[in-house]
Amino acid sequence: MSNLSSRDILEKLISFATVSRDSNLQLITFVRDYLASHGVESELFHNEEGTKASLFATIGPKDRGGVVLSGHTDVVPVDGQNWTVDPFQLSEHDSKLYGRGTADMKGFIASVLAAVPLFVKTELKTPIHLAFSYDEEIGCLGVRPMLAELAKRPLKYSLCLIGEPTEMKPVLGHKGKLAMRCCIKGAACHSAYAPYGVNAIEYAAQLITRLGEMGKRQAQPELHDARFDPPYSTIQTGVIKGGRALNIVPAECEFDFEVRALPDFDAQTVADELQQYAQNELVPAMQAVQPDTGIEMQPLSAYPGLVTPPDSTAAQLLALISGSDDFGTVAFGTEGGLFEQAGIPTVVCGPGSMDQGHKPDEFIHVQQLAACDAMLVKLANHLAHHSL
Ligand SMILES: [Zn+2]
Known part of the structure; x- marks a missing residue:
């Protein structure tokens, strides 16, 4: 394959409709073939059904860690x-490239792939690894098996750069997230006899109120971390279902809530406290009316937060290649906390803005793509001369 620009490659990547519920294998096959045409071998990590895969590839020396x-x-x-x-067809208007995933985050992948011929021809002292995952948008699921595999290897990866859209600003952190579902099993009866039933909606309301109180506790000034916006951990109920008719005491209610946790706050403590409140105070009252009632909770998804120290090697390298040490944080999550847990220091910087992510007419500005291309040239130059 001749050398393609990041725009050419983005056009190709956008044409694969890799919505999380569908297969990404056509895209992965394209990337694997493209890498192979530049003499780079790929490893694929498939999901259990064999419908999706992550891709890992190394350019440069194979006997040492490097930059992911x-x-x-x-x-x-x-x-x-x-x-x-x-x-799913790239189009351009006013120097903006439109398509699902242009900002979040095929623009970065396109830029990385466009830099592969340069990476290959540079005599890298420190290798560059490519790690492309699936199922990030539904709870950072797809990267986990790949990270588990990498963790078994003797190599220590020096750092990871995640190219989520930050408008090319250097980012060292984000909050973690825990999403939970809470199911209340009450007991139905005619509403005229309401006290003889167990009203699942009313018990849900008590639990949600309790979550609101816990949220207020997290908002106290002494718990603030000014690096984040908002500067504290938040708790939010986002979905509720229950009830069939006003004249029936509802037997079922379920609601989903999430905790957006500062990196040093363990979101699980919120779920634990709610569970205790349910078991100690609500369930006994419910079961006094009707024994076959209760409250159950199950996790929907979770990923850890990220805080990388500004004086770390990872942050310093990011400052060098991005041209700025004005480090920030982002409100959205990334796979970064999982890389961090796998022992790989992680930073975030990529083209485009999350203001356009997940929205109709998502776009990336061509200058953003060009800035990312330039950052990767600096990275290659740096790694040609430096060992990490
Ligand atoms: Zn993303």
Whole structure:
């Protein structure tokens, strides 16, 4: 394959409709073949069903760790969104490239792939690894098996750069997230006899109120961390279902809540406290009316937060190649906390803005793509001369 520009490659990547619920294998096959055409071998890590895969590849010396460039290949759906252009065919207006995933985050992957011929021809002292995952948008799931595999290897990877859209600003942290579902099993009866039933909605309301109180506790000034916006951990109930008719005491209610946790706050403590409140105070009252009632909770998804120290090697390298040490944080999550847990210091910096992510008419500005291309040239130059 001749050398393609990041725009050419982005056009190709956008044409694969890799919505998280669908296969990403066509995209992965394209990337594998492209890498092979530049003499780079890929390893694939498939999901159990064999419908999706992550890709890992190394350029440069194989006997030492190095810099991991990481991105997810899946995108969020376009259902119900009012697009004025075809979301899966790249189009350009006013120096903006439109398509689902242009910002989040195929723009970065395109830029990395466009840099591969340079990476290959540079005599790298420190290797560059590519790690492309799936199922990020549904709870950072796809990267986990790949990380588990990498953790078994003798190599220590020096750092990971995740190219989520930060408008090319250097980012060292984000909050973690825990999403939970709470199911209340009450007991139905005619509403005229309400006290003889167990009203699942009313018990849900007590639990949700309790979550609101816990949220207020987290908002106290002494718990603030000014690096984040908002500067504290937040708790939010986002979905609730229950009830069939006003004249029936509802037997079922379920609601989903999430904790957006500062990196040093363990979100699980919120779920534990709610569970204790349910078991100690609510369930006994419910079961006094009707023994076959109760409250159950199950996790929906979780990923850890990220805080990388500004004086770390990872942060210093990011400052060098991005041209800025004005480090920030982002409100959205990334796979970064999972890389960090796998022992790989992680930073975030990539082209495009999350203001456009997940929205109709998602776009990336061509200058953002060019800035990312330039950052990767600096990275290659640096790694040609430095061991990490
Ligand atoms: Zn993303």
